[in-house]
Amino acid sequence: MADVVVISNTIVRPESYNDESGRVKIHLTPWDLFFLRAEYPQRGLLFPQPDPETNLISQLKSSLSVALKIFYPFAGRLVKVENEDDGTASFYIDCDGSGVKFVHASAKTVSVSDVLGPADSIVPDFLNRFFPANGVKSCEGISESLIAFQLTELKDGVFIGFGYNHMVADGSSFWNFFNTWSEICSTGFDRRNFSPLLLRGWFLDGIDYPIRIPISETEIPNQIVVTSSSLQEKVFLITSRNISVLKSKANGEVDSDDRKISSLQAISAHMWRSIIRNSDLNPEEVIHCKLLMDMRRRLKPPLEKECFGNVVGFATATTTVGEMLNSGLGWAALQINKTVGSQTNEEFREFAENWVKKPKIPNHVAVSNSIIVASSPWFNVYGNDFGWGKPIAVRAGPGNTSDGKLIVYPGIEEGNIEIQTCLSSLVLEKLSSDEEFLKHACVV
Template sequence: MADVVVISKSIVRPESYNEGSDRVKIHLTPWDLFFLRSEYPQRGLLYPKPDPETQIISRLKSSLSVALKIFYPFAGRLVKIENEDDKTASFYVDCDGSGVKFIYASAKTVSVSDILKPVNGTVPGFLTGFFPVNGVRSCEGLTESLIAFQVTELIDGVFIGFGYNHMIADGSSFWNFFNTWSEICLTGSNRKEFPPLVLRRWFLNGIDSPIRIPFSEIETPPSPIVDTSSLLQEKIFRFTSGNISELKAKANGEVNSDDRRISSLQAISAFMWRSIVKNSDLDSEEVIHCKLLMDMRRRLNPPLEKECFGNVVCFATATITVGEMVKNGLGWVGLQLNKTVGSKTNEDFRVFAENWVKKPIIPILPNRVAVSNSVIVASSPWFNVYGNDFGWGKPIAVRAGPGNVTEGKLIAYPGIEQGNIEIQTCLSSHVMEKLSNDVEFLKHACVV
């Protein structure tokens, strides 16, 4: 573990915040509450070292204050109401301007190359110390800031790590915020030049808010966290634009369907899923799952704006057996993912919510616990990751932090070269070793 020295901790509040009668209260939907027990997702960007004259901390904090004035829900806190009359609890977000955690740290023994070219291609464990809210769960947003940052100076670079409460925002909303923050820092733009935040104003008719959840469900202790970090490995696999075109053409060529086209991400996901299962020594009768986290904004009726702030994602889960996967080719597996994604309609979204409200269940999401029969594909290669220039250059790498890391977690990023896609992959060490030596797999992917 690298020596990370915390230089300062502070709270950054929205610029010119005035607490008043117009304070916004955001009620939470079933899809928000689904993440009540999940850890904050964490991501980080690696930057070149700025000029010594650049006052990066003061610049980052002042521009963050302006960005939080626009994206004010991040500066609020979660509120819990206990309803003794029916033994339930409710939650909402109070946009009270409490502010966000900002940590300034130093790791003078770590260089950029230690991150970009780690030993054996394995994501180095010391990166855990570069993130600000390790182990923090969404329900802790009662006292924890709903988004947090850590800026760590390296020998020859800077790493900006961040984590956010998934009940408040999804990846789309987070990257919209981050893109705005970096633009403000780069250009000095005043917040008046940016459009006002579009809040998710969608809720099911006939459902009272805030939603009431039985004490018994909330108070159910989570399963013990089994630290399998020594048994898990993370590597990043790169698919070039050429690799992607080949896999997409192969998948679509095998199914030869006129009414369905397997997308690039579906083809890559199918390829990764098949390759992982092939190297997992599972029985042919074993039931396996591939869960795709997908944005529902444009699928709702009426559709929400693409820029709508909030958490509007759901899991699309394809379920098959190992035998079916082995028997059929890449195209068939890609088609199962395609059909699963296509099934997530406005009606499906609403039915889930209506049923959930009748019997709320807060899932105990796996946390560093091996789940060998599932893969989860999160994030998106379409997010604007590499356009975030704060004034001393664009990012040179993106990495995921330890939040919500489980066996089978695949986190998709855009590659630094246009058209490429990179997948940060977490697997048990023995499966990762076999995958990393799979000649057929390495024809289409390479270790970063």
């Protein structure tokens, strides 16, 4: 159905880049290197159709060039140094202004309604072709741009897809960049009106850098390709009213004065319990709920919220199917709350100190019987206006997609939350007709 034609594939470089102005070298932490084999996370925004008079591509490229002058690490490349003296390799980001990939494509047979799909429908497969970094892994940032964009013109709208290297930035830093780009494009503001980039500029005392990793750990192993044809995706909406109901219910079931269940913890618990209930697992099977967390304010001293880089940690709650199903929403939310609370400055540092002693790069293959909650409902997604209107919808693209992956966004209406949910088709079908689950959620 979707005949996607690539019109151009170009590189956009930072505005007025001067190679002699001093190139910044960014050393990588254990949390950056943890993502060495991970695919680029990909997201996309669906927009209304711009005025035909709009010089769309020219405006986007020129404003992107200005934005890259501010967020210059994205325009660099990853550098791998092989240390022959001990058979290890080291990596750093060279902010050399090489530029970023920008694809201009057309899919004039596709309408906005096709992308959104009818009510209760799965996310259409053709959407994968609207993204620019399918299958690209972080370690390929040596030759691939560290962030990539694809603008696809539709019959009655446009879709801007993007993928970025998780070693360079996390979701918080990416959306700060995207918000700045859209503002520059819509207002014509010069980059001098924006504050200089605040780099993470932080490394652990007692850990030498660049960190040396056994070369065997830096190579991508040959993996048996497991077909994902049985996986499907749907976007579920939880309204602000239902969020309040879930949060109140979870806190009402928790007998603790010093622990308060947050909205996201209550929602994650509701999703976790509902998915497990519909997965036909044995009671004794071990299950996990993993959450990606922004650690900036948890470090000591804390980092500024706006600092650029990758500063995420994993919080993992673990239990059994039987214990989960025999307990209530509050109990499940409390397990998530406790593991989130355990992600302290000390825990974060201890992981890094132990990791550098024996570096191990995960293959980022999903752990069986897990759900992974990524992204955030607090990112400024729907505030991005390039000059022709705010987004109609947000969608996740290919990239670390796995059974149980939940991508959380703010809803288009303030206070709502949307969750793009990837599950096996059988579990997703059951979940979509689960009356207990649908008391607090609906399909977008």
